[in-house]
Amino acid sequence: MNDAANAARGAATSYGWIKEKIAKVPRVPIALIPTPLHEAPNLSRALGGPRIFIKRDDLTGVALGGNKLRNLEFRLARTMSENPDTVIVGLDLQSNSARQTVGACNKLGLKTILVLEGRPPAAPQGNLLIDYLLGAEVHFAPNAAEQRRMLDEIAARCRAEGGRPHILNDNPMFDVASAIAYIETTLEILEQMEAAGARPTDIYMSSSGKGQAGVVLAQRLTNAGFRMRGVTATSEFHVPSRTAAIANETARTLGLDIVIDEKEIDNDGGYVGERYGVPSEAAVEAVRMFGRLEGVVLDPIYTGKAAAGMIGHIRAGRYAKDDVLVFVHTGGAPAVFTWSSLWLDASAAGRGAA
Ligand SMILES: Cc1ncc(COP(=O)(O)O)c(C=O)c1O
Numbered sequence: 001m002n003d004a005a006n007a008a009r010g011a012a013t014s015y016g017w018i019k020e021k022i023a024k025v026p027r028v029p030i031a032l033i034p035t036p037l038h039e040a041p042n043l044s045r046a047l048g049g050p051r052i053f054i055k056r057d058d059l060t061g062v063a064l065g066g067n068k069l070r071n072l073e074f075r076l077a078r079t080m081s082e083n084p085d086t087v088i089v090g091l092d093l094q095s096n097s098a099r100q101t102v103g104a105c106n107k108l109g110l111k112t113i114l115v116l117e118g119r120p121p122a123a124p125q126g127n128l129l130i131d132y133l134l135g136a137e138v139h140f141a142p143n144a145a146e147q148r149r150m151l152d153e154i155a156a157r158c159r160a161e162g163g164r165p166h167i168l169n170d171n172p173m174f175d176v177a178s179a180i181a182y183i184e185t186t187l188e189i190l191e192q193m194e195a196a197g198a199r200p201t202d203i204y205m206s207s208s209g210k211g212q213a214g215v216v217l218a219q220r221l222t223n224a225g226f227r228m229r230g231v232t233a234t235s236e237f238h239v240p241s242r243t244a245a246i247a248n249e250t251a252r253t254l255g256l257d258i259v260i261d262e263k264e265i266d267n268d269g270g271y272v273g274e275r276y277g278v279p280s281e282a283a284v285e286a287v288r289m290f291g292r293l294e295g296v297v298l299d300p301i302y303t304g305k306a307a308a309g310m311i312g313h314i315r316a317g318r319y320a321k322d323d324v325l326v327f328v329h330t331g332g333a334p335a336v337f338t339w340s341s342l343w344l345d346a347s348a349a350g351r352g353a354a
Pocket of ligand 1: 066
């Protein structure tokens with residue numbers, strides 16, 4: 001049976017054939033999944049908009065949770081096949097991925113060495129603080145070129161001392177793991193929505209390629225009819241071409257006969273604000289709204305910007321009241337501590353005009 005026929009069959013059979021393909025990929029159990037999905041009626045009412053559900057991938061259970069724990073199940077399975085004792089990874093100073101990697105490696109009994117791009121702050125906060133709490137060895141690199149040099153130097157030193165290092169950035173599953181993970185998340189969403197008696201019109205998620213590639217593949221594989229609306233937090237690269245490239249590499253890895261064209265990728269670059277890593281006004285408003293209306297804590301760097309995108313599209317009249325949106329909360333809340341002054345005003349902003 002080809003993939004199109006399988007897609008038709010999958011719609012009626014809880015996507016078993018897609019799950020079988022994913023089950024062939026080596027994996028270590030790390031995350032608490034499936035994550036919950038719940039409706040956000042106060043948010044819908046405040047916006048006068050469609051029904052909104054939130055998929056809680058911030059609740060994946062290790063080191064305060066987030067989307068990366070899902071891909072680490074596949075990335076670290078590949079890592080473990082080399083029998084390392086140390087994982088070395090180069091990421092951003094306030095990386096959610098770094099925090100979750102340290103937590104996952106701790107569970108697997110691996111030492112983690114982080115080489116973070118940025119200057120050491122006088123008083124570590126947010127993700128960096130948790131990196132220390134979890135016991136990571138932390139180094140700082142002033143730029144990407146120096147970070148790469150340090151990764152290799154630290155790995156060489158580790159080897160010279162009799163260690164077995166693995167540089168996670170060089171892991172061949174690095175991008176594909178995220179896409180596979182988000183095919184699975186999408187299947188969870190579709191099954192949970194079906195149980196709730198609703199079908200998603202659109203799925204919103206913060207992504208600059210990897211996670212979105214998975215949702216787009218799942219959309220094609222299931223024929224479920226929703227549109228994937230990515231919102232990027234960075235303008236450092238062309239997200240649609242990157243997303244399509246990752247989707248196609250993932251399709252090859254899973255042995256799927258599908259090709260995704262970058263023209264099919266819907267990713268809104270209009271909510272980055274000043275630049276990556278800096279909160280925007282719209283993101284701050286979105287964080288307040290989710291918190292004050294639904295008790296859900298987003299972050300002002302990724303999920304707040306994605307929520308701002310969804311809210312912006314609702315306010316622009318894109319949806320009818322009987323449409324159904326799913327917002328994927330990909331984690332990242334430790335950043336609210338890095339940006340603590342943003343939350344201290346006592347205004348009622350964000351309660352909306354219900
Ligand atoms: C909280 C959060 N959301 C979304 C993303 C984007 O993920 P991706 O571009 O891998 O889909 C990240 C990546 O670091 C993140 O930390």
